[in-house]
Amino acid sequence: MSSWRPTPSLVRASLLALGGLAAGVVLGLEALAVLAAPFVVIAGAGLVGRPRQAIGMNTRIDHHRLHEGQGTTSRLEVDDLTGVEHVTRVAAPAAHVACRPTYGAVGSLVSEGLPTIGFSPRRWGRRSIGAERVALTSSWAGWRWGPVDMPEHGLSVLPQTAPYDSRAEVPQPDGLVGRHRSRRLGGGTEFEGIRHFATGDRLKRITWPVSLRTGELHVITTRAEQDAGVWLVVDGLRDIGVSGGVDGAASSLDLTVRAAAALAEHHVRTGDRVGLLVVAGDGARVRLGSGPRHLQKIQGTLARLRTEARSVPPERLDLGAGAGSVVYVLSPMLFTPLVTATASLQRSGASVVVIDTLGEQEEGPDRLALASLAARMQKIERDDRLRRLAAVGCPVVPWRGPGTLDTVLHQLARRARVPKVRAR
């Protein structure tokens, strides 16, 4: 609970005014009276301007869910501003949150409106913003209410959807809706070809112009309209590198989460069903689904992702109905069990694409330092793992944003048409 208290300015002015006048009269020092005269005005005006009411105030932010890089505004609400002349707000610094003004301190006269503070989260995740101190000052800076500590607000920051678009067909689609062309023939509307009539063909499929011209019955074949089941496997076991937020360098987890968000948005936008499996200490799983609400669910799950030093990689990736789907494994591939699990998934018949999210890691200045040596050894081991993974037919591509996967997906789509033996 706060109250109106005299400011140091008022105390100073009162001291000079009364002390100067008293000493001037009592001791007969005229110079003191001259010097004290201005402070009588300031002290008097400050004393008279004391507000009487108790102040209730709170803050609110315009948004509780943002993408990294977007901004929101924190607004102050005060129930009674009678006698209040100036409002000062000072926001506490928060990790990966930018403020406007830069250092979070803002003040204005009440007659000009209450000051606002802009916040912009620079990294995905759960952020706390709006912890601040607020002080109200009466007229002539005589009295001050506060500073009062205001509570913070939780903000869910969704990963920035890196611009990603792919014109490649997703291999092995299953289901019956969506934009991608199916490799299966069926009762769709998209033209596939014309062939001779065979027993069992529907009469409405007969193409009479061709049949009359050739003298034999021909039918039109079409592609089945199918949607692709796309699984995103996100490695949240470790975060390598230092995150500079949306404007700076990206850590491996930044790349992973942003790439997953971009892929999810792309596939949901094209009508595919998308599922998410988070491999982390408190792993999460989002079933296959489609639509904007499902996309928000995936992005929200990604925003809650946290790494834990003690989390261990799984021996196998349990995707349920994963066979027949396209599986993107987004990982820096630093753990052998995860590589083994990916290879198992590939052997079970799914089209697996590994997206390398280690990114460009800067080496330390001293190449012979222990940390630098360890990093190089780890990189050699990782490259070996990725080579083995590629050897079993699992393409590995580093995430580079737009068009990252086009070539690989085209190749996979072609390969998927070739009969193959599945290991069970």
Add this chain to the structure above:
Amino acid sequence: MILVPPGMSWPVVVLRGLLFALPCAAMALALPEVPNGLVLLLVVVAAALWARSPDHVAGAVALVLVVGWWGLRAVVDWRLVVVGVLLVVAHVTATVLAHGPGTLPVDARLARLWVGRGLLALVPMPVTYVAVRGLDPQLAPPWVWIVAGVAIVGLLVVTARLTQPEPE
């Protein structure tokens, strides 16, 4: 090397410099008469502390020392008015700066408001100066001093009463 703390704007730095310089300048006005060394030292230290933290009690100490020294000198000349102006400017500057931390930019509208208030506060000073210079206290009837004394005691009591925090 720039010694400005991070986040502090140049207007704030300039005003803080002014806060340090003004009490020192008020003492320097006494030249060629040199004030007591201890008083000078205390004023400089208090002014430095005040510039560092405009809400600090050192501000009151600096002003009281300057006012006290000039008052005890008991010479009413033009320099007294200049000293008064310097002290009011210092007080107003500190008040504007004390509205927030060092990272709070100086609000131009607030500064303009306080410039006006400072000028208004300076109005009684030349009047008092002229009165002190023009009137002979020896000719004043004795009850004037009694009334003045009672009025000041009354003001002290009222101020003390007003500055008491209200029960929560």
